[in-house]
Amino acid sequence: EVQLLESGGGLVQPGGSLRLSCAASGFTFSSYAMSWFRQAPGKGLEWVSAISGGGGNTYYADSVEGRFSISRDNSENTLYLQLSSLRAEDTAVYSCAKVRTGATFLVWGSAIFDSWGRGTLVTVSS
Amino acid sequence: DIQMTQSPSSVSASVGDRVTVTCRASQDISIWLAWYQQKPGKAPNLLIYSASSLQSGVPSRFSGRGSGTDFTLTISSLQPEDFATYYCQQAHTFPLTFGGGTKVEIK
Numbered sequence A: 001e002v003q004l005l006e007s008g009g010g011l012v013q014p015g016g017s018l019r020l021s022c023a024a025s026g027f028t029f030s031s032y033a034m035s036w037f038r039q040a041p042g043k044g045l046e047w048v049s050a051i052s053g054g055g056g057n058t059y060y061a062d063s064v065e066g067r068f069s070i071s072r073d074n075s076e077n078t079l080y081l082q083l084s085s086l087r088a089e090d091t092a093v094y095s096c097a098k099v100r101t102g103a104t105f106l107v108w109g110s111a112i113f114d115s116w117g118r119g120t121l122v123t124v125s126s
Numbered sequence B: 001d002i003q004m005t006q007s008p009s010s011v012s013a014s015v016g017d018r019v020t021v022t023c024r025a026s027q028d029i030s031i032w033l034a035w036y037q038q039k040p041g042k043a044p045n046l047l048i049y050s051a052s053s054l055q056s057g058v059p060s061r062f063s064g065r066g067s068g069t070d071f072t073l074t075i076s077s078l079q080p081e082d083f084a085t086y087y088c089q090q091a092h093t094f095p096l097t098f099g100g101g102t103k104v105e106i107k
Helices: none
Strands: A003-007 A010-012 A018-025 A034-039 A046-051 A058-060 A068-073 A078-083 A092-099 A113-116 A120-124 B004-007 B010-013 B019-025 B033-038 B045-049 B062-067 B070-075 B085-090 B102-106
Touching: A003 A092, A018 A034, A018 A092, A018 A120, A034 A078, A046 A068, A046 A078, A058 A068, A078 A092, A113 B045, B004 B085, B010 B019, B019 B033, B019 B085, B019 B102, B033 B062, B045 B062, B070 B085
Parallel strands: A010 A120, B010 B102
Antiparallel strands: A003 A018, A018 A078, A034 A046, A034 A092, A046 A058, A068 A078, A092 A113, A092 A120, B004 B019, B019 B070, B033 B045, B033 B085, B062 B070, B085 B102
16 A cells, blocks of 8 residues: 655744655655645645656746755655745645656656645744 | 636535536646545545546546546536545646646535
8 A cells, every 4th residue: 555654844934944754655666756745724736846756857836946855765765855945835735646657757647646645734934 | 837727616516416527728738637536634536647537446426528628527426425625637747737626515
């Protein structure tokens, strides 16, 4: 059974930093591209960032480009999201997700996600 | 960026009703569209991928149609466990984008 467990959220002041982790199990982690999403309280889903299975290709939403950094440690089956220069509008539940198939996003329609974690809450407030 | 517009934003329906949700893309995305179901406090659940392919384990009362810019998700006979929010997501181009969601409520 695929399991994704996020951690690392919390309360942080504007301009601060945080590192989120997503521990994966139940599948061959390095064979799948992964992504981070977020959902602000009472709002819809928003894509944040994605990474290929090998970690060599990364993608970011314009709203976080230059402030967030995605990475993965395939030896530890863990996905990371480094958040910096945080703003109030970054307040959300952050979730990791596994693509349905494949290690890259180079195939048409590959960015579809069949397993999601429950998320970790990041609150940016003074 | 590709904009995804879902309608309606909410719908009230009864058990046994047929419910259809529409998603429109701002440009041609071929068949690269997914539908997800999300219940309060829970992770999204993939229902449909590639516009019309049913994800393994998803009941056959869920179906998807469309290509290009116009897509639909249909629940043929609404069940109590189907009351939730539904999102479409385009998988054609980064940045990935979602529709605003459709909340299916009990009538």
